[in-house]
Amino acid sequence: MLPAGKALAFAARGERRCLGVWRAGRWIVCPYAAVLDGASAKDQCARCAQLDRSRSVAADTMADDRRPYGVYLAYFGPGLLKVGITAAERGPARLVEQGAVAYAWLGRGPLMAARRAEALLGSALGIPDRFGKAAKRAARGALPPPAERAAELAQLHATARALTGWPETLEPVAFSCGDHGELFGLDRIPAEAPELAGLAPGAEIVGEVLAGVGADVYLRLAGEGEPPGGGADEAGVVAVLDARMLSGWVLGPAEGRVTTVPVRAAAYGSGARPGPRRREEERGGGQEGLF
Numbered sequence: 001m002l003p004a005g006k007a008l009a010f011a012a013r014g015e016r017r018c019l020g021v022w023r024a025g026r027w028i029v030c031p032y033a034a035v036l037d038g039a040s041a042k043d044q045c046a047r048c049a050q051l052d053r054s055r056s057v058a059a060d061t062m063a064d065d066r067r068p069y070g071v072y073l074a075y076f077g078p079g080l081l082k083v084g085i086t087a088a089e090r091g092p093a094r095l096v097e098q099g100a101v102a103y104a105w106l107g108r109g110p111l112m113a114a115r116r117a118e119a120l121l122g123s124a125l126g127i128p129d130r131f132g133k134a135a136k137r138a139a140r141g142a143l144p145p146p147a148e149r150a151a152e153l154a155q156l157h158a159t160a161r162a163l164t165g166w167p168e169t170l171e172p173v174a175f176s177c178g179d180h181g182e183l184f185g186l187d188r189i190p191a192e193a194p195e196l197a198g199l200a201p202g203a204e205i206v207g208e209v210l211a212g213v214g215a216d217v218y219l220r221l222a223g224e225g226e227p228p229g230g231g232a233d234e235a236g237v238v239a240v241l242d243a244r245m246l247s248g249w250v251l252g253p254a255e256g257r258v259t260t261v262p263v264r265a266a267a268y269g270s271g272a273r274p275g276p277r278r279r280e281e282e283r284g285g286g287q288e289g290l291f
Helices: 046-053 093-097 111-125 133-140 146-161
Strands: 007-013 021-023 026-028 069-077 080-087 102-109 204-213 216-221 238-242 250-253
Touching (some): 069 146
Antiparallel strands (some): 204 216
């Protein structure tokens, strides 16, 4: 748990290694002992990722999954809404993982019916099934009040439910808006926080947690001579860390009092907007642990 005010002071040790493959409720060690790029969110080597996708709902290679699935609308900012599916047994956990500011359920039913509904919304209404992290981060800096977020979701929910061709085996769900503003601590997030670049052996991160949104952790970085969490200057640098970049490292205590990972300006330009729909959800590309 990383509650607001928690002090962090750790260093990356050795090399970043592939986590292997998740099977039968446990991680199977990567047989290649592959070394990973410290600046990537991906925590698997290419061969382990390929094996993962051979049995994956996200890659449409697990059509025999008999669990019920929920179809949802996720809100990340004005005009930034996507459609997705998740195993019903997970509840809203997937929405929290991907940093959805607000959400609403559309229906529940078999996997293939949920997939058809997702495709229907994409083709009929142009609703994407993913956004990149740059677009999500940019939207957090200019969020309307919760009532306006709910109203935008309600309008899209009604439009989606009125479409013809809705799968008959998908049970409709009446509109109800869930909002994560308080859970994430969105009111503590600055409009344009710079980001921490990738780790390297020996790199250290020292600071205090301000907020957490999905995999993003917002930190007030400690200045020279300041202990982590020990009254850091309120005017100090606030930066965002994609915590997925920590996967695969051995983390030890920091030896210094300042962050040595490079801080760079966030990609909030035109490149922050999402591209065309992509069915394939690659691990580490913003959609890990989908289902």
